[in-house]
Every structure is written in C-alpha cells, then in structure tokens.
Amino acid sequence: MSNGTLQVKAISGHAGTVPGQNTSRDYDVCKLIDVTTCIGCKACEVACLEWNGYPFRETVFDNTYQTMPDLAWNYYNLIRFNEHTAEDGTFSWLMRKDQCMHCADPGCLRACPADGAIVQYSNGIVDFQQENCIGCQYCVTGCPFNIPKFNAETKKVHKCTLCSDRVGAGLEPACIKACPTGCLHFGSKDDMKDLAEKRAAQLRDHTSHKSAGVYDPQGVGGTHVMYVLHDINNPEAYGGLPKDPQIPLLVRFWKGPLKWIGNLAIIGGIVAAAAHYVRFGPKTTEEETKS
Amino acid sequence: MSAAGTVPRYTYRERMMHWLTALAYSYCLLTGLAFYSPHLYWIAQVLGGGATSRSWHPIFGVGFFAIALWMHSVWHRDMRMTDTDRRWLDKMQDYARNQDAALPASDRFNAGQKLFYWLMYYGAAALLVTGLFMWFPEYIPFSLAWIRPLMAVLHASAALVTIGGFIVHVYMSVFFVPGSATAMLFGNVSAAWARAHHRLWYARTTGSGE
Numbered sequence: 001m002s003n004g005t006l007q008v009k010a011i012s013g014h015a016g017t018v019p020g021q022n023t024s025r026d027y028d029v030c031k032l033i034d035v036t037t038c039i040g041c042k043a044c045e046v047a048c049l050e051w052n053g054y055p056f057r058e059t060v061f062d063n064t065y066q067t068m069p070d071l072a073w074n075y076y077n078l079i080r081f082n083e084h085t086a087e088d089g090t091f092s093w094l095m096r097k098d099q100c101m102h103c104a105d106p107g108c109l110r111a112c113p114a115d116g117a118i119v120q121y122s123n124g125i126v127d128f129q130q131e132n133c134i135g136c137q138y139c140v141t142g143c144p145f146n147i148p149k150f151n152a153e154t155k156k157v158h159k160c161t162l163c164s165d166r167v168g169a170g171l172e173p174a175c176i177k178a179c180p181t182g183c184l185h186f187g188s189k190d191d192m193k194d195l196a197e198k199r200a201a202q203l204r205d206h207t208s209h210k211s212a213g214v215y216d217p218q219g220v221g222g223t224h225v226m227y228v229l230h231d232i233n234n235p236e237a238y239g240g241l242p243k244d245p246q247i248p249l250l251v252r253f254w255k256g257p258l259k260w261i262g263n264l265a266i267i268g269g270i271v272a273a274a275a276h277y278v279r280f281g282p283k284t285t286e287e288e289t290k291s
Numbered sequence: 292m293s294a295a296g297t298v299p300r301y302t303y304r305e306r307m308m309h310w311l312t313a314l315a316y317s318y319c320l321l322t323g324l325a326f327y328s329p330h331l332y333w334i335a336q337v338l339g340g341g342a343t344s345r346s347w348h349p350i351f352g353v354g355f356f357a358i359a360l361w362m363h364s365v366w367h368r369d370m371r372m373t374d375t376d377r378r379w380l381d382k383m384q385d386y387a388r389n390q391d392a393a394l395p396a397s398d399r400f401n402a403g404q405k406l407f408y409w410l411m412y413y414g415a416a417a418l419l420v421t422g423l424f425m426w427f428p429e430y431i432p433f434s435l436a437w438i439r440p441l442m443a444v445l446h447a448s449a450a451l452v453t454i455g456g457f458i459v460h461v462y463m464s465v466f467f468v469p470g471s472a473t474a475m476l477f478g479n480v481s482a483a484w485a486r487a488h489h490r491l492w493y494a495r496t497t498g499s500g501e
Binding site for chain 2: 113114115132133134135136137138140141142146149150152155240248250251253254258259261262263265266269270273276277280281282283284285
C-alpha cells in the first residue's frame with residue numbers, strides 16, 4: 001500500500017536475493033479467521049480496544065463465554081459464542097470473531113448519502129470517516145452483517161477499520177497481532193484464500209469435519225475477512241453468520257432505480273408546468289379583463 | 292363584501308398555518324433532496340452541513356405533521372369531497388385548458404385543491420410513520436432488518452408523491468391562478484376572483500344569491 005513505493009529492489013553488499021523481491025505488494029488485504037482454532041480468549045477484543053483507544057465496556061454475563069450481546073460503537077470486535085449440537089448428537093462450542101467483513105461490494109457504502117463518509121480503499125478496506133458522517137444510519141440499513149453501530153451522543157457511526165491506520169503503515173491489524181493460537185491470519189486475499197482452502201481440506205481429510213469450508217460470500221462480491229468453518233453449510237450456527245448475505249434488494253432499488261425515476265419525475269414535473277404556462281397562460285377573471 | 296370590492300378569503304390564523312407548514316415542508320424537502328441524491332448534497336452543506344441537516348430534518352418533519360393536524364382541525368370540513376367536486380374532477384382537463392365556463396361551481400376550495408390537501412395530509416402521515424423508523428433504526432432488531440430498507444423506500448416514494456403535488460401547487464398558486472398567492476399572503480381576494488373561482492363560496496359568504 002503506502003509502502004509500495006519503498007519496496008526494496010536492490011541492497012548493496014547483500015549476499016543472496018533481496019528479501020521479498022518478487023512478491024507483489026499491490027494486493028488486496030485480507031483477514032482470515034480459522035474458527036476451528038479459536039479458543040475464545042478475547043485477546044483480539046482487548047487488542048482492538050487498546051489500539052483504538054477505547055475503554056473496556058461493561059460486560060454482560062449471560063452464562064456463556066460471550067463478553068456482551070452485541071458489538072458497540074466503541075467495541076468493533078466480539079467473540080460470538082454458541083453451544084451447538086450437531087445432527088449426530090456431538091456437542092461443540094462454536095466461537096467466531098465477529099467484526100466488519102469489509103465486503104468487496106459494501107452495502108453500507110452504497111446506502112450512505114454523505115459525501116466522503118465511507119471510503120473503500122483499493123486494498124479492500126472499507127473505512128468510515130466520522131468527520132463526514134451525518135449520523136443518518138443508512139449504513140445500518142445497507143449492511144447485511146449487522147455491523148455499523150451508532151454513537152447516540154456524537155451521532156456518528158463506527159465499525160472495525162481493519163486497522164487501516166496500521167495496515168497503511170505496513171503493520172498487521174491489532175487483533176492479528178494479539179492472537180495467541182494463530183487462528184487469525186493476515187495477508188493478501190490470494191494468499192489467505194490459498195491458506196484457507198488448505199486448512200479446510202486438512203479438516204475434511206483428517207478430522208470429522210467433513211463439510212469444513214471457507215466463508216467468502218459472493219453475494220457481496222467476496223469479503224476481505226474470511227472464515228474457515230467446521231461446517232460451511234451452517235454458518236448461522238456461528239452466532240448468526242448469514243448463509244448468503246446480500247445487500248437488501250430494497251436498498252438497491254432505493255439507491256438505484258427509485259433515484260432515477262424520482263429525478264426524472266421531478267424534472268419532468270417542472271418542465272411540464274412551464275410548458276403548460278406557455279401553452280395556456282394564466283387564468284383571467286372578469287375584473288382583470290375589464291381593466 | 293368590503294368596500295374595495297374585496298372578499299376576505301383566509302384568516303390570519305389560516306395564513307400562519309399555511310406558511311408554517313410551507314416552511315417546515317420546504318426545509319424537509321431541501322434537506323431530504325440532499326440525502327436523496329449525491330448531486331444535491333450541496334444543499335445540506337448550504338443549510339449548515341450534513342450532520343445539522345440530518346439532526347433537524349426529522350424535527351421539522353414532526354413539526355410539519357403537527358401543524359398539518361392543526362390545519363386539519365380547521366379545514367377538514369371545507370375539504371370534504373362532494374358530488375359536485377366529482378363532476379368537477381371529470382372536467383379537470385377543461386380547467387387545465389382555461390375553459391372554465393362549463394365547470395360546476397366550486398365552494399371554498401375546488402376539487403383540485405381538495406385533492407392536493409388530502410395528498411399532503413396523508414403524505415405527511417406516511418412520511419411521519421416511515422420517517423420514525425428511519426430516525427431510530429437502531430431500535431429495530433436485526434431479525435426485522437428488512438423493515439429498514441422498506442421504510443426508506445416508502446419514505447422516498449411518499450416524498451416524491453408530495454413533491455409532485457408541491458410542484459403543481461406552487462405552479463398554480465404563483466403562476467396559473469393569479470390572485471391566489473396574494474390571497475394567502477394578505478388574506479383577501481377581489482370579488483371578481485371569488486366569483487370566477489369559487490362561486491358557491493362567494494354566494495354563501497357574501498349572501499349574494501347567484
């Protein structure tokens with residue numbers, strides 16, 4: 001990204017090849033979450049708060065491992081916990097790190113009316129610019145993952161930035177750095193896809209998770225946050241991950257055809273009124289006719 | 292009838308009522324258009340910025356509805372559609388072509404005005420209800436998330452319908468029917484105007500059988 005122009009091409013007096021010489025730095029970034037190795041330690045939650053400078057929120061104990069019921073404007077990253085009984089009667093704890101998915105076709109951005117409040121970087125990060133946010137929450141309407149959260153006090157909407165400030169400086173997101181099990185990975189989308197498919201194949205071949213797979217929903221053009229799931233056929237079990245997320249059809253209609261129909265109707269109405277005036281002119285009354 | 296051949300048409304209260312709804316509607320129209328199209332977002336900047344516009348738009352909207360209710364309490368009797376109005380509506384094309392001779396006589400408001408009134412009245416109600424959902428989307432649970440875009444589409448559609456009415460209303464009062472705008476500003480119309488446009492009302496209020 002920003003360091004692309006500073007990629008080392010040659011090094012003086014250096015034995016061997018230049019490190020990373022042939023790797024492409026012009027990539028789409030991607031976070032890969034292998035839920036099969038997540039232990040629910042919440043180091044990512046803490047790292048997220050620390051990097052973004054938010055205080056720890058009040059937790060809500062619901063007799064499970066979940067920190068609180070939902071994400072919040074100052075809590076971008078939450079481990080979703082679910083006690084799951086499979087069809088064969090086996091019981092498991094499902095933990096999923098929930099945060100913005102950084103869709104390639106972001107519904108939030110499509111819905112947003114404020115100039116510059118949501119930007120999508122060429123590396124795939126979708127970022128909210130609070131200084132341009134008007135607090136209308138259309139992004140909440142557009143998001144199929146229930147991610148953007150409203151701060152009622154400042155009237156601004158917040159969500160995971162994929163640590164655009166860190167990634168822009170060549171660092172990995174804070175959550176990645178904090179993960180102790182290596183369940184979080186970060187790199188180019190191609191590399192992460194490759195890694196994810198390998199891991200899913202490994203699960204299918206060597207464990208009982210015969211339907212393990214990679215979650216990279218194409219309904220939103222693919223995402224820059226992917227999951228490896230034990231059971232790709234039942235993403236809903238992981239704290240309500242939608243099976244086939246789409247930007248709501250009504251949002252597309254609202255932001256597409258309705259806009260053009262409306263624009264044409266308004267302009268047509270004004271033109272028709274002017275044409276009518278030219279054709280028929282104003283009404284007259286006896287008095288005015290006399291004078 | 293007063294000395295100068297004028298007839299009082301709108302009381303001070305009625306005129307205030309009208310101009311307050313006009314103000315509230317215009318504010319909502321302008322800021323709403325700014326949210327509606329990126330090409331019109333500059334309107335929000337002119338009116339104090341996007342965030343300011345977003346804060347005030349729903350408040351002015353509630354104000355618009357509240358004054359509309361007040362207006363309704365004053366005007367709803369005058370706005371009732373009659374059989375004469377239905378006959379008038381059948382001949383609306385003649386009215387639009389300035390061939391008024393064959394039209395049935397109108398009371399205080401003609402059928403076109405009544406149509407506009409009811410369009411704005413129900414439009415205001417629809418905008419209020421759908422607008423409330425858009426005002427506080429965070430209280431709609433995610434399992435009912437489909438309500439949010441539905442309300443947004445209905446809100447925009449209702450707004451477009453009222454804009455259609457608004458264009459016709461402004462065109463007719465300012466350009467097409469001279470004397471209407473001044474009537475709403477100063478309250479009076481000429482006797483000739485009243486006779487020409489609202490014969491029944493003229494006869495009723497002045498007692499001149501015609």
